[in-house]
Amino acid sequence: MSRFRALAALAVGSALVLSGCAGTSAAPGASEGSTEADGAFPVTLSNVFGETTITAKPERVVTVDWGNQDVALALGVVPVAMPKVTYADEDGDGLLPWTKDKLAELGAETPVLMDETNGYDYEAIADAQPDVILAAYSGMTQEQYDTLSKIAPVVTFQNVAWGTTWQDMTVLDGTALGLKDEAEALVADKEKHITDEAAKYPAIAGKKSLLTYYDPTNLSTLGFYNTLDPRMGYLEELGLAPSSYVASQSAASDTFWFTPSTEQIENFADVQVMVAYGADGMIAAMQADPLLSKIPAVANGAIAVIESGSTLSSAITPTPLNIGTSYGDEYIGLVGAAAEKAAS
Numbered sequence: 001m002s003r004f005r006a007l008a009a010l011a012v013g014s015a016l017v018l019s020g021c022a023g024t025s026a027a028p029g030a031s032e033g034s035t036e037a038d039g040a041f042p043v044t045l046s047n048v049f050g051e052t053t054i055t056a057k058p059e060r061v062v063t064v065d066w067g068n069q070d071v072a073l074a075l076g077v078v079p080v081a082m083p084k085v086t087y088a089d090e091d092g093d094g095l096l097p098w099t100k101d102k103l104a105e106l107g108a109e110t111p112v113l114m115d116e117t118n119g120y121d122y123e124a125i126a127d128a129q130p131d132v133i134l135a136a137y138s139g140m141t142q143e144q145y146d147t148l149s150k151i152a153p154v155v156t157f158q159n160v161a162w163g164t165t166w167q168d169m170t171v172l173d174g175t176a177l178g179l180k181d182e183a184e185a186l187v188a189d190k191e192k193h194i195t196d197e198a199a200k201y202p203a204i205a206g207k208k209s210l211l212t213y214y215d216p217t218n219l220s221t222l223g224f225y226n227t228l229d230p231r232m233g234y235l236e237e238l239g240l241a242p243s244s245y246v247a248s249q250s251a252a253s254d255t256f257w258f259t260p261s262t263e264q265i266e267n268f269a270d271v272q273v274m275v276a277y278g279a280d281g282m283i284a285a286m287q288a289d290p291l292l293s294k295i296p297a298v299a300n301g302a303i304a305v306i307e308s309g310s311t312l313s314s315a316i317t318p319t320p321l322n323i324g325t326s327y328g329d330e331y332i333g334l335v336g337a338a339a340e341k342a343a344s
Contacts, residue, residue: 040178045155049145052153057178058131062152064120065138067166069111070321071173072134073102075182081128084113088314096314098321120144126151136172137164137230162256163228166318167191190323194237197329201336204239207272209297210246211235211316213308214278219289222268226256234318235275238335243271262291271297272342275335277313278305302342304334 044053062081063069069082084094093100094113103110112128114121120140125133130152139161140148148154155176157164164172167187174183198204210224211232225232227242227250236242242250245267249258260267274297276282282305286292297303306313315327322328 040175040180043175043178045172045176047145047154047156047158048161049142049156052149052155052176054132054153054155054176056131058176060129060131061134061177062125062128062130062132063134063173064114064116064125064148065135065140066317067137067169067319068134068173070099070102070319071136071170071183072177073099073106074170074186074320075174075177075179076106077177077179078103078106078108079111079134080130081112081114081124084115085314086115086117088309088311090311096322097311097327098319098325101325102321120148122147122151132176134173134176136169137166138162160228160254163230165230165233166320166323170320186320190320191237193324194332197332198238198336201332201339203339203342204273204336207240207339207342208243208270209235209240209273209275210243210268210271212274212276214276214282214305216279216282216285219285219292220262221259222262222265222292222295223257223259226250226253226258229256230318231316234316235335238332240273240335240339243268245270262289265291265294268295271295272300272302273297273335273338274303275316275338276303276305277308277316278303279307297338297342300341302338304331304338306331306334 041057042053042055044051061072061077061079063072063079064083066083069079072079085096086094088096095103095110112124114124125148133148133152133154135154135156138156140156145154145156155172158168158172170187171180171183174180174186211229212222212224224246227233227236227247232242283298283301283303286298286303287301292298306316312327312330315322315325315331318328
């Protein structure tokens with residue numbers, strides 16, 4: 001599990017961790033974006049595997065992997081097919097609340113939901129007859145890209161698997177839909193919300209931090225995510241800074257999930273705030289541990305514990321739909337509360 005592709009599968013798949021015409025009902029695949037979008041085509045987008053050219057405005061859109069459906073929906077485009085949510089789906093309907101709310105706002109039926117537990121459902125994707133497949137935030141392989149490209153043009157990551165920021169995901173997917181200007185405006189609006197919400201918690205600013213996944217069966221290591229992970233990038237947007245060890249390890253390695261032994265607990269001496277996929281009893285258990293209790297964040301209880309598998313835990317990964325929701329703001333509030341407990 002040294003590569004981020006494997007880690008992201010754990011985080012997303014297991015317990016690791018915008019307007020329409022009044023009175024109309026949007027069917028899956030219908031676009032309600034700019035009427036000038038046809039002028040944006042053809043468009044060519046680079047990716048880690050080469051280039052993708054989209055010759056005309058897509059009418060039938062399929063999304064795969066995590067969050068890409070939220071981009072399309074936020075821009076008023078209802079996919080014909082998209083992934084079934086299998087992580088943090090507390091009511092079992094395959095949709096997260098903000099996605100469900102947006103579909104209702106658009107007057108749209110639920111698209112075909114594809115189970116990606118065992119990989120892409122190529123048959124379902126082909127049956128959807130897409131004009132484009134959106135996967136700007138993804139960890140697909142060359143083989144998967146090649147297979148999908150036989151079905152429709154594929155928009156995917158440009159540099160690092162699962163390393164696309166929510167901003168780049170929004171603009172890349174939006175550009176493929178002929179809605180680049182709208183996507184950039186959406187990013188600006190969401191960035192303002194993040195800035196305004198984070199400003200309510202001034203204690204966040206500059207605190208040294210890490211993002212972890214708590215395993216109560218193993219306190220001999222303290223895992224943390226690379227700064228290339230967009231979840232870490234989001235924490236930096238809020239005002240946190242990576243701890244010295246997190247920053248140095250991230251800069252020196254392409255590993256996205258580090259699991260150093262707590263025998264080297266001095267590496268975490270400057271960690272003031274932790275954000276964790278966790279569970280009840282996490283803070284008490286860490287404070288009772290003779291090594292982990294030496295970390296300032298642990299000693300001060302400055303840990304934002306987000307229950308693994310809860311709907312809230314899916315807001316740790318930002319999308320243009322969950323930013324600004326009650327879940328997104330609650331997450332920021334928990335980070336802020338943890339920062340307030342941190343030593344200055």
